[in-house]
Amino acid sequence: MPKLRTLVVVAGAAVLARRALRRRIRTSPLWPMPALDEPTSGRPRSRALRVLVAAREEVADGVVRLRLEGHDLPRWEPGAHLDLVLPSGLVRQYSLCGDPEDTSSYTVATRLVPDGRGGSREVHEQVREGMELEVRGPRNRFPLVEAESYVFVAGGIGITPVLPMLRALGEGAEWRLLYCGRDRGSMPFLEDIEKLGRGGDRVTVVEGPADVDGFLADVPEGAAVYCCGPQGLMDAVEERFPRVRLERFAPRASADGDAFEVELRRSRRTLTVAADSSVLAAVRAELPNTAYSCEQGFCGTCQQRVLEGEVDHRDELLTDAERGDSMLICVSRARGDRLVLDM
Structure with a gap:
């Protein structure tokens, strides 16, 4: 019994220590910190999770709220968003608007955009209670900083x-x-x-x-x-x-710009990216199995390693460190005449 009592005391002290550490993190100038399951470079950026659409409710004219339930979901901080993989395979980003302390569910809301690119219409017309969906994240590029x-x-x-x-x-x-x-x-x-x-x-x-x-x-x-x-x-x-x-959940700038060349080093091919097209479109014309999803510089699916050349980054996702040697080819372009990709 004394040994058991000692183990209980030690375990309790460890819990208190972890809580104290979380409080120090939350009150430090670095809060909020990146999620532990979210690497700061490389791919994949975050693991995929399966969730159940436990509730669907219209909370305003043309606005649907979804409660997505799962087991031991990653925690998040205010300002974070979630990548929602829709039944068609489209990936769309939605801000989390529920309780960050709730690890059993995520809450998102989306407004129907009739003339949009199809994501919101799919949520409103096809996503129903009882369905299973895939989500990725959470990620936070809009953190709540400490201020006066x-x-x-x-x-x-x-x-x-x-x-x-x-x-x-x-x-x-x-x-x-x-x-x-x-x-x-x-x-x-x-x-x-x-x-x-x-x-x-x-x-x-x-x-x-x-x-x-x-x-x-x-x-x-x-x-x-x-x-x-x-x-x-x-x-x-x-x-x-x-x-x-x-x-932002729409691209800051279009993919248009000056024409340039892209060398795909491993494939031994050189492509021309037209002024009114994108690197992704040029690459997929040669390599049709190249992965992509949002085509807006948000999801990271099309991230590729850059071997040579200066990139005009137009995405809303990559960190400064990641932009040192990679790009999202759906929206970003070359600042000069040529890029070399590790493809």
């Missing part, structure tokens, strides 16, 4: 990465939010947001065009400014406040 105060601007479905941030900040932090949309019925999680604001002046809800300049006119020194929403809104915020942190 916070200013958020969200448009429509762009509220999804902001909602967990506001929950994490709670009442003790100084923050304010401009939340705009076509009308109240089209704005998901509006009741949750207004409850977090508790009826004060923290939350400004605008139906229709918002006065971004007025809202950002008195941003305090040392404040962290975040924005997610339609491209026009993000452009307006970035013009007014260039140091804003943005979350």
Whole structure:
């Protein structure tokens, strides 16, 4: 019995030590840290997981929320997103908007875009409760940093990465939010947001065009400014406040540019990438089995190693270290006349 009691005490001390370590990490300038199962370079970037669509609910006009259940799911921090592999094989990225402490489920929401590229339509028309889906991640390129105060601007479905941030900040932090949309019925999680604001002046809800300049006119020194929403809104915020942190789910720039050559070293082929085409299109014309998915510089499926040449990186995924010797060939291009890829 004494030996058993000693083991229990030691185990309890270890648990307390781990909790203390997590608290120190969360309060350090480096928080949030990359997930342990997410390598900082190379592929695959994250392991694939199978999840069950446990609930599907319309939370605003044209907006569907999915609760995806799994076992011992990787933890995430506010601002993280998930790669969702749809039944057709399309991969789309959605911000996590549930509880980061819940390791049994993930929550995402998507707005139907009738004239989009098909991902949102597939979610709305084909994804149903009881289905199994594959997810990858989570990944976080929109982390909640430590700051003296916070200013958020969200448009429509762009509220999804902001909602967990506001929950994490709670009442003790100084923050304010401009939340705009076509009308109240089209704005998901509006009741949750207004409850977090508790009826004060923290939350400004605008139906229709918002006065971004007025809202950002008195941003305090040392404040962290975040924005997610339609491209026009993000452009307006970035013009007014260039140091804003943005979350994009559409490519920053098109794949167009000057024509250049790409040598595929292992395949012993040299290709020409036209000014109005992409490296991926040129490569697949010769190597049709080359893997790709999102074609927007988000998922990392088409990442390739660069042996020679300077890359014009246009993706929204790779770290600075990864960009030293690799590129996403769906959107990035050459800065000069030639690139050499390890293909």
